[in-house]
């Protein structure tokens with residue numbers, strides 16, 4: 213089957229062949245195109261026509277590769293490397309087209325058509341033949357590109373492909389549909405992070421896909437954030453701050469506490485946290501393209517109440533009848549609940565406790581309790597100092613029990629007030645001007661006397677007491693009686709006392725002073741009719757040892 217011009221042909225034939233290869237009329241093979249650049253694994257059609265002088269009849273046609281003068285030109289259709297892949301599409305008249313499928317780089321040769329006619333020694337080799345070049349595809353891309361820049365990817369072939377098919381691009385095996393630039397180029401404008409990936413290219417209608425090329429998009433840090441663990445921080449806990457950021461290349465992390473650098477590395481740990489750490493922390497993430505700070509985090513350190521203090525609203529003096537507001541302040545996290553206690557009794561809750569129309573009996577200890585889920589604490593108790601003007605002003609008497617003529621009796625003014633009354637005025641009834649001042653007053657004459665106690669909030673006057681100087685039987689007697697029981701009772705008492713004294717004093721000749729200032733005593737006197745008992749009662753009420761003169 214192998215047809216060849218092995219035997220050395222006679223000179224005229226050689227001449228004919230050689231001459232006719234180039235010049236001979238009627239003999240020829242033409243290839244279109246004569247140079248084919250084909251993609252690896254694809255099928256190549258080598259279009260071919262041939263001519264020969266009339267009268268010849270084609271006996272044999274075949275293709276061979278890389279013919280060498282004087283050497284055998286084997287038929288490719290019997291070459292095991294080709295037999296499965298080669299298909300003669302032509303005929304035995306003029307069309308010598310073939311198809312070679314699944315081409316590889318090994319197929320890069322010069323392919324020539326040869327035919328033999330029925331005339332003796334008439335054989336023709338179409339030289340030069342088809343120069344087949346097989347190429348693969350390579351993605352040409354920069355190793356890395358910075359976000360925002362433009363980048364052009366090229367799908368490279370080693371020769372200009374004869375088949376002007378469209379290029380297709382893949383990123384991470386997903387076909388891209390947009391942004392194709394020129395025929396074999398992919399233009400990525402203003403590259404984003406998402407554009408990073410493995411790029412490969414292919415030709416439309418061909419199964420071959422290029423090896424992938426990695427496009428690395430670098431960018432400054434973004435999404436810088438701090439996570440805190442644990443999420444609820446109790447004083448004394450160990451706390452870990454974790455700075456996460458997205459950047460390429462990976463960022464360097466620095467930590468700042470209230471603007472001051474405190475450390476570096478992605479993790480920042482605080483052991484035994486105190487509430488002093490309740491400051492703002494932030495991290496900075498930086499790489500060669502830029503830096504970015506995280507939002508500041510407020511470490512929220514929880515702690516039990518402390519510094520629990522009661523304060524009284526308004527300043528200065530609390531006057532009876534005022535409204536008073538107590539404020540409980542405390543330091544805690546989370547905020548505490550406040551309860552109020554008067555003595556040991558719960559009286560209310562909330563940060564503010566109000567007492568309207570305060571009375572002096574509110575002068576008790578108040579304290580508040582501050583409580584959150586981490587603990588509780590009581591304030592120091594405060595005592596409300598409720599001031600009020602003098603009240604229950606009364607006159608009592610001291611001095612000797614026996615007064616001779618010319619002696620005096622001392623009257624003492626007492627009162628209940630806050631602050632205590634320091635200013636006293638003494639009056640004699642029916643006299644407009646004061647007859648004395650000071651807490652005690654010496655009365656020298658008969659009359660009805662009363663005192664008036666003052667403090668800065670006001671004054672009050674006492675009931676009047678009656679001082680009576682008796683001149684009788686060589687002795688003087690002063691009887692003082694309060695008038696609160698009424699003039700009538702006083703007169704009766706004076707008469708009774710005078711009667712008793714008269715009976716007793718006949719023997720003793722003593723001058724006696726009786727003083728009665730407690731109204732209750734008069735009630736007792738009224739009920740008792742036995743005269744001797746009455747005197748005992750009086751001395752019991754105001755025990756005062758009799759003094760002999």
Ligand SMILES: *[C@@H]1O[C@H](CO)[C@@H](O)[C@H](O)[C@H]1NC(C)=O
Pocket residue numbers: 261301302307308309
């Ligand atoms: C040769 O044959 C092929 C396949 O049948 C055909 O595609 C081609 O057009 C023919 N060439 C000519 C010049 O007729």
Ligand SMILES: *[C@@H]1O[C@H](CO)[C@@H](O)[C@H](O)[C@H]1NC(C)=O
Pocket residue numbers: 322343344345
């Ligand atoms: C085939 O083409 C290639 C590329 O153009 C060239 O390098 C090579 O020399 C050619 N081969 C022949 C036999 O002409």
Ligand SMILES: *[C@@H]1O[C@H](CO)[C@@H](O)[C@H](O)[C@H]1NC(C)=O
Pocket residue numbers: 434435458
């Ligand atoms: C970064 O932030 C952007 C915008 O806030 C968001 O869409 C994206 O999911 C974030 N990326 C990461 C990894 O958190």
Ligand SMILES: *[C@@H]1O[C@H](CO)[C@@H](O)[C@H](O)[C@H]1NC(C)=O
Pocket residue numbers: 439454455456479
């Ligand atoms: C820090 O946070 C990142 C994600 O935000 C996480 O993957 C990583 O495990 C964390 N590191 C630690 C030590 O918690």
Ligand SMILES: *[C@@H]1O[C@H](CO)[C@@H](O)[C@H](O)[C@H]1NC(C)=O
Pocket residue numbers: 356426428429430460461462
């Ligand atoms: C991208 O480039 C940066 C900088 O050269 C490098 O640190 C990083 O590892 C690269 N990333 C990938 C996925 O190749």
Ligand SMILES: *[C@@H]1O[C@H](CO)[C@@H](O)[C@H](O)[C@H]1NC(C)=O
Pocket residue numbers: 603604628
């Ligand atoms: C004042 O007097 C009234 C009645 O006389 C009495 O009920 C009250 O207890 C007295 N107050 C004081 C503080 O002594």
Ligand SMILES: *[C@@H]1O[C@H](CO)[C@@H](O)[C@H](O)[C@H]1NC(C)=O
Pocket residue numbers: 529597598599630631
């Ligand atoms: C109460 O207040 C008054 C006036 O401010 C003052 O004179 C007095 O000493 C106070 N009493 C006490 C117990 O603090």
Ligand SMILES: *[C@@H]1O[C@H](CO)[C@@H](O)[C@H](O)[C@H]1NC(C)=O
Pocket residue numbers: 635636637666
């Ligand atoms: C005592 O009270 C009287 C009467 O209100 C007043 O005139 C006097 O100035 C007061 N004296 C003192 C020392 O407060």
Ligand SMILES: *[C@@H]1O[C@H](CO)[C@@H](O)[C@H](O)[C@H]1NC(C)=O
Pocket residue numbers: 641642
């Ligand atoms: C003194 O005054 C009282 C009332 O304040 C009155 O009842 C009495 O009659 C007066 N006595 C004299 C002597 O004026």
Ligand SMILES: CC(=O)N[C@H]1CO[C@H](CO)[C@@H](O)[C@@H]1O
Pocket residue numbers: 219220221222225332333
């Ligand atoms: C010169 C030469 O090779 N001539 C040959 C042509 O073909 C005939 C028959 O095939 C041969 O006998 C000749 O020798």
